[in-house]
Amino acid sequence: MKTKSLLNRKVQLALGAAILASLVVAAISYRSMVASTESDRWVRHTHEVLETLQNLLAEMQSIESNYRGFALTGKESHLESYRASILSAQQGEATVRNLTADNPQQEMLVPTLERLTAQKIQFAESVISLRRTAGLAAAADAVRNGPGERNTDEFQGVVRQMQDEELRLLMLRDADAKRRLGQTKTVLILGTVLGLVIAVGAGWSVQRDNSRRGLAEEELRKSEERLSLLVHGVKDYEILMLDPEGLVTTWNEGAERINGYRAEEIIGQHFSKFHTPEAAANDKPSQELKIAAEQGRFEEEGWRVRKDRSLFWASVVITPLHDKAGQLRGFGKVTRDITERKKSEEQLVKTVAELKRSNEELQQFAYVASHDLQEPLRMVASYTQLLAKRYKGRLDSEADEFIAYAVDGSNRMQGLIQDLLVYSRAGAAGKALHEISSENALKEALTTLGATIGESGAVVTHDVLPAITTDDTQLAQLFQNLVGNAIKYRSAEIPRVHISATKNGGKEWIFSVRDNGLGIDPQYFERIFVLFQRLHGRKEFKGTGIGLAICKKILERLGGRIWVESQPQKGSTFYFTLPEREGK
Numbered sequence: 001m002k003t004k005s006l007l008n009r010k011v012q013l014a015l016g017a018a019i020l021a022s023l024v025v026a027a028i029s030y031r032s033m034v035a036s037t038e039s040d041r042w043v044r045h046t047h048e049v050l051e052t053l054q055n056l057l058a059e060m061q062s063i064e065s066n067y068r069g070f071a072l073t074g075k076e077s078h079l080e081s082y083r084a085s086i087l088s089a090q091q092g093e094a095t096v097r098n099l100t101a102d103n104p105q106q107e108m109l110v111p112t113l114e115r116l117t118a119q120k121i122q123f124a125e126s127v128i129s130l131r132r133t134a135g136l137a138a139a140a141d142a143v144r145n146g147p148g149e150r151n152t153d154e155f156q157g158v159v160r161q162m163q164d165e166e167l168r169l170l171m172l173r174d175a176d177a178k179r180r181l182g183q184t185k186t187v188l189i190l191g192t193v194l195g196l197v198i199a200v201g202a203g204w205s206v207q208r209d210n211s212r213r214g215l216a217e218e219e220l221r222k223s224e225e226r227l228s229l230l231v232h233g234v235k236d237y238e239i240l241m242l243d244p245e246g247l248v249t250t251w252n253e254g255a256e257r258i259n260g261y262r263a264e265e266i267i268g269q270h271f272s273k274f275h276t277p278e279a280a281a282n283d284k285p286s287q288e289l290k291i292a293a294e295q296g297r298f299e300e301e302g303w304r305v306r307k308d309r310s311l312f313w314a315s316v317v318i319t320p321l322h323d324k325a326g327q328l329r330g331f332g333k334v335t336r337d338i339t340e341r342k343k344s345e346e347q348l349v350k351t352v353a354e355l356k357r358s359n360e361e362l363q364q365f366a367y368v369a370s371h372d373l374q375e376p377l378r379m380v381a382s383y384t385q386l387l388a389k390r391y392k393g394r395l396d397s398e399a400d401e402f403i404a405y406a407v408d409g410s411n412r413m414q415g416l417i418q419d420l421l422v423y424s425r426a427g428a429a430g431k432a433l434h435e436i437s438s439e440n441a442l443k444e445a446l447t448t449l450g451a452t453i454g455e456s457g458a459v460v461t462h463d464v465l466p467a468i469t470t471d472d473t474q475l476a477q478l479f480q481n482l483v484g485n486a487i488k489y490r491s492a493e494i495p496r497v498h499i500s501a502t503k504n505g506g507k508e509w510i511f512s513v514r515d516n517g518l519g520i521d522p523q524y525f526e527r528i529f530v531l532f533q534r535l536h537g538r539k540e541f542k543g544t545g546i547g548l549a550i551c552k553k554i555l556e557r558l559g560g561r562i563w564v565e566s567q568p569q570k571g572s573t574f575y576f577t578l579p580e581r582e583g584k
């Protein structure tokens with residue numbers, strides 16, 4: 001549309017320019033035609049004057065020769081010619097007077113001509129009457145002595161003067177006419193060339209625009225064709241158009257695949273055919289179109305019906321289609337069969353619920369088992385200890401050794417059971433989160449570790465630690481396990497442990513527990529957090545391999561992470577994060 005109006009404007013502009021050029025050419029031609037007619041008139045006029053003057057001269061000569069002829073011969077025929085010439089001369093003079101009325105210089109000379117003519121006639125008349133009365137000799141004498149020749153010369157002089165003036169004017173007018181003709185020619189040539197250039201330019205431009213438009217239209221047609229191929233070829237989506245009432249107007253391959261109808265079966269049918277009978281009865285299809293028209297989009301996931309009446313779970317989007325004037329022309333409807341996704345989502349929800357339940361059961365079991373095992377174990381431990389105390393040295397040495405193993409085993413088992421109990425509690429809902437001082441939590445842990453610190457001579461330092469919303473008991477447990485390990489896995493040096501906390505981009509706190517202990521080989525960085533995984537033998541360091549697994553579980557519950565950075569023999573730094581959250 002835009003290109004079309006542009007094209008029209010171009011054509012109009014070119015037409016306007018061409019009309020203007022023609023008007024200029026026409027005006028100049030007209031002006032030059034008028035000028036040339038005028039100059040023709042003037043040339044004719046000049047020629048007329050020249051001719052009349054020439055005739056006048058001839059008539060004067062005829063008057064001269066005829067009255068002289070009569071004076072010599074006395075023949076009346078001379079007098080006839082003489083009178084005729086007088087008449088012609090007088091007419092000629094009248095004509096000259098008229099013709100030169102517009103030229104004051106010439107007009108001034110006309111009376112001289114008249115005067116000389118009158119003088120000539122007067123003298124001629126006197127000669128004629130002398131011939132009649134006194135005869136040939138007297139007349140010839142009068143002619144000889146008369147002013148005839150002088151008069152004729154003077155007359156000729158005046159006529160020549162007038163002729164010269166006319167010739168001068170003729171030349172001037174001729175030059176003017178030529179100049180105008182030259183100008184007119186130039187303008188005509190320029191005008192014609194300009195017109196031609198405009199016409200050719202406009203033609204070329206229109207041609208170019210036409211071919212461009214042609215190309216653009218071709219491109220548009222191709223792109224529409226491709227789009228239509230794409231829409232029709234799409235197999236996973238039903239893409240169709242509805243008229244404003246909801247009747248199907250287009251159908252694609254995807255629609256056939258999803259709904260089971262062929263195009264000829266469904267085009268012209270109402271789209272409520274895809275709804276369940278209940279939905280159709282509740283006027284749901286019209287509601288969908290209404291929402292789409294009013295809100296610009298209708299979107300939902302719900303059950304739809306295939307041709308074979310089977311149900312499928314559909315993701316449906318309906319958008320209104322308006323023309324340029326904003327008039328509703330229909331709707332576009334895109335539908336996807338997401339039954340499989342729906343099924344797997346449902347399956348996932350089910351699995352997660354099952355997993356949660358079995359996890360809870362497992363946790364419950366671990367808790368109950370470790371809790372219930374504690375009592376009989378305590379009994380076994382206390383009685384083996386009693387055995388050791390009472391019968392040491394009273395049985396043989398082998399019996400003493402066996403009792404010692406039994407005491408050690410029951411002690412270790414007690415440790416394990418206690419740790420397992422802590423582990424199984426770590427992930428449970430536990431206490432509500434409150435804003436607490438992480439420094440207090442550390443202090444509590446250090447108090448618990450008092451004996452260990454005292455024995456080892458460890459130096460534990462810390463930066464200012466933040467107030468944070470979390471579970472203080474669990475945070476104390478974290479510090480206890482990490483600082484405990486830092487002291488336990490010490491090198492030959494006096495253990496030095498430093499705790500600090502930094503804020504990470506405002507979203508979480510990163511705590512770190514740095515030691516100068518044995519360090520850990522990077523290949524074990526992940527493994528040490530797994531339940532019962534230990535890097536050292538029981539003889540070297542006592543332990544159950546549960547401490548770091550407890551830390552990991554606590555942090556899962558509190559929404560944080562834990563990791564280690566270390567180099568063997570160079571100490572380790574354990575990091576854990578806690579999210580910054582509003583106090584609850």
Ligand code: ADP
Pocket residue numbers: 481485486487489515517518519520528533534535536542543544545546547548549572
């Ligand atoms: P436990 O200490 O009972 O063995 P943990 O889960 O606390 O169990 O630790 C797992 C293993 O990680 C330990 O056996 C030890 O080898 C290693 N470990 C933990 N903390 C440190 C540390 N600070 N320095 C060196 N090794 C450590």
